[in-house]
Amino acid sequence: MSARLETRLWVAQRASAAVLAVLVAVHLVTIVYAVRGGLSAAEILARLDGHAGWFLFYAAFSLAAAAHGAIGLRVVAQEWLGWRGRSLDVAAVVVALLLAALGLRATWALTV
Amino acid sequence: MEQSLSVSVWRGDARGAFREYRVPRRENQTVLDVVTWIQRRLDSSLAYRFACRVGMCGSCAMTVNGVARWTCRTHVSRVAAGGRLELAPLANLPVIRDLVCDLEPFFEKWQRARGRFEPAAPERTEFAVVAPQTPERRAVDAGIECIGCAVCYASCDVVAWNPEYLGPAALNRAWTLVNDVRDGAHGARLAAVAGGAGCHACHTHMSCTEYCPKGIAPTAAIAGLKRLTLRAWWRGEL
Numbered sequence: 001m002s003a004r005l006e007t008r009l010w011v012a013q014r015a016s017a018a019v020l021a022v023l024v025a026v027h028l029v030t031i032v033y034a035v036r037g038g039l040s041a042a043e044i045l046a047r048l049d050g051h052a053g054w055f056l057f058y059a060a061f062s063l064a065a066a067a068h069g070a071i072g073l074r075v076v077a078q079e080w081l082g083w084r085g086r087s088l089d090v091a092a093v094v095v096a097l098l099l100a101a102l103g104l105r106a107t108w109a110l111t112v
Numbered sequence: 113m114e115q116s117l118s119v120s121v122w123r124g125d126a127r128g129a130f131r132e133y134r135v136p137r138r139e140n141q142t143v144l145d146v147v148t149w150i151q152r153r154l155d156s157s158l159a160y161r162f163a164c165r166v167g168m169c170g171s172c173a174m175t176v177n178g179v180a181r182w183t184c185r186t187h188v189s190r191v192a193a194g195g196r197l198e199l200a201p202l203a204n205l206p207v208i209r210d211l212v213c214d215l216e217p218f219f220e221k222w223q224r225a226r227g228r229f230e231p232a233a234p235e236r237t238e239f240a241v242v243a244p245q246t247p248e249r250r251a252v253d254a255g256i257e258c259i260g261c262a263v264c265y266a267s268c269d270v271v272a273w274n275p276e277y278l279g280p281a282a283l284n285r286a287w288t289l290v291n292d293v294r295d296g297a298h299g300a301r302l303a304a305v306a307g308g309a310g311c312h313a314c315h316t317h318m319s320c321t322e323y324c325p326k327g328i329a330p331t332a333a334i335a336g337l338k339r340l341t342l343r344a345w346w347r348g349e350l
Binding site: 002003004005006007008010011075078079080 | 270273274303304306307308310312313338341342345350
């Protein structure tokens with residue numbers, strides 16, 4: 001595996017972690033804040049519907065989580081399963097695309 | 113002081129087993145003293161390594177009660193809780209026999225990390241002046257006292273999980289060289305230590321820093337290499 005690609009993946013892992021640190025904090029604080037006064041699920045869905053800001057927020061969340069999770073799982077598979085080579089890279093890309101698709105689908109369904 | 117120690121010593125190769133010995137307890141006794149006593153008085157077939165006995169050569173490292181240590185400077189009083197010692201060869205290295213490991217993979221990785229000085233100006237004959245207070249020289253000072261004992265390598269979880277990983281000592285050596293202003297292979301060395309078998313594989317568990325008998329912090333060296341490789345990648349030099 002080339003030093004260049006591995007370094008790029010390492011940077012992507014750190015950058016996505018930095019993005020997620022902010023987004024996860026906002027996500028959790030918002031949940032606690034929103035349900036504090038007894039807000040129902042239907043009311044939450046109504047507020048999200050058609051909201052471009054939340055769409056962008058959760059789209060970014062989904063993409064960062066997909067990148068971070070896939071790169072992390074690739075390393076876990078290398079170290080704990082001894083899985084190496086091209087098949088692992090293909091599997092990691094599939095995991096990334098799957099996570100991104102699931103996240104973006106949910107984002108789309110809630111906010112558009 | 114007339115007690116005795118019960119000492120379990122690994123005998124045989126990787127498929128060997130522990131054998132029990134009783135060794136008289138002495139004042140100011142080191143673990144290496146114990147091993148030497150066994151070899152001279154009880155069992156001359158015991159294989160182990162040592163040379164200097166004063167913490168300079170890096171050849172006597174073993175696993176003492178589960179922890180990699182330099183045995184010549186490890187006092188029995190510090191490690192033998194309840195008068196028990198368990199001595200095994202270093203982890204993460206092939207066992208040749210008894211307490212002796214094959215260190216070839218360890219030093220082979222120093223080569224792979226380009227852990228050798230490559231002069232930028234080989235034709236120069238006068239002394240290079242390196243000011244002691246410069247940040248580069250200070251970074252070199254922090255890591256240069258490595259004696260190559262492989263205690264860090266044997267203590268590293270990432271080496272255990274990823275046999276290709278260069279390990280703390282080789283990366284620390286590379287870090288001292290990328291800070292050596294007389295060296296001319298900085299870029300090639302950064303390329304050699306970047307990636308999944310190099311500095312980016314480190315999980316910052318800090319076992320190397322915890323157990324290094326010389327008080328070196330390879331974790332800091334590896335973090336430095338991560339910074340420099342990041343900069344090189346950003347500039348398109350990697």
